[in-house]
Amino acid sequence: MDFEGSGRTLIQQTYDRFARFIRPENIFISTQETYLPLVEKQLPQVPRSQILAEPVRRGTLAPVAWATSAISHLNPNACIVVSPADQQIHNLQAFENDILQGLNFAAQNEGVVTMGMTPTRPETAYGYVQMDEQVDAEAQIFRIKTFTEKPDQEFATMFINTGEFLWNTGLFVFGVQYMMDNIIKHVPVYRDEFPELINPEAPITALQAPHFYTALPNLSMEYAVLEHTGHRYVQRCHFGWADLGSWTSIDADAQSACKANSPNPPTDIHVDGRGNVTLHSEALFDNAKGNIVRLPSGHMAVISGLDNFVITEEAGVLMICPKDDAAAMRRLQTLAHLDDLEEG
Secondary structure (H helix, E strand, C coil): CCCCCCCCCHHHHHHHHHHCCCCHHHCCEEEEHHHHHHHHHHCCCCCHHHEEEECCCCCCHHHHHHHHHHHHHHCCCCEEEECCCCEEECCHHHHHHHHHHHHHHHHHCCCEEEEEECCCCCCCCCEEEEEEEEEECCCCEEEEEEEEECCCHHHHHHHHHHCCEEEEEEEEEEEHHHHHHHHHHHCHHHHHHCHHHCCCCCCCCCCCCCCCHHHCCCCCHHHHHHCCCCCEEEEEECCCEEECCCHHHHHHHHHHHCCCCCCCCCCCEEECCCCCEEECCEEEEECCECCEEECCCCCEEEEECCECEEEEEECCEEEEEECCCHHHHHHHHHHHHHHHHHHC
């Protein structure tokens, strides 16, 4: 989706963000086989040999292990930054500076660096990282004391008040060899099922998923590696960040950004007195509250008697769905995109 109405979709913006300071041949895309045609259409400049198309979902650890192994055969001394494609980054120069500092730290130190952001509200949909002692004052990198995934409101508020916690952005930086060593050490099933991790003579590429991929367990990188590794760090970053993984988080970030005391209020996001959010769109509300509207330029919504819904249109598909029903929205969006591909 071209969520911001900028002419570039989220995955295209993610690619553009990194292409500012990372060479194109060093950018790899991880996706599912189902979405491969979409990725190739969105990013035609990326060679097929740099797209890792998973035959099945196996959490975040499996594609990270696959990419790390493939990259190790290109450069065994490489450092990798892993990034989701569903984020808003507000300051590109600060993003470049923070990522390069993290990569530089990973090149000189063993460990995994989590990119963190100072929380602006007690958000229960985000993960939190607790900072310990500082190890790099210039880059603002700290040892990690604890990880907490999606705390309840009471704990999230407590985290904010202590000043010791950062939001986990899902961006990670690490050296190739360190990650491979830790996967082998902490995830025995990968050592057994993924022999290429420990056999440099068995090259693996990004072109085709390893034959054993479906046998891998469904594990997250945080749970399988980061919670167990002896060298884990968090970097306090400054690039301005929002997770666009759900409409509820988009709603919260829009509400926060449009507060009267916001230092840089957005000009194309509006929030009315009843919590209705319009994103780069025009809408009239009557007896309606808590709705999110995002429509193409030139379209207007007139909404009456509707509470807590998402009204959005993309590629000629209009979707109206309860704001908190994320599973249904993802299912509908996937079906709409696949139908569009079949027609094309």
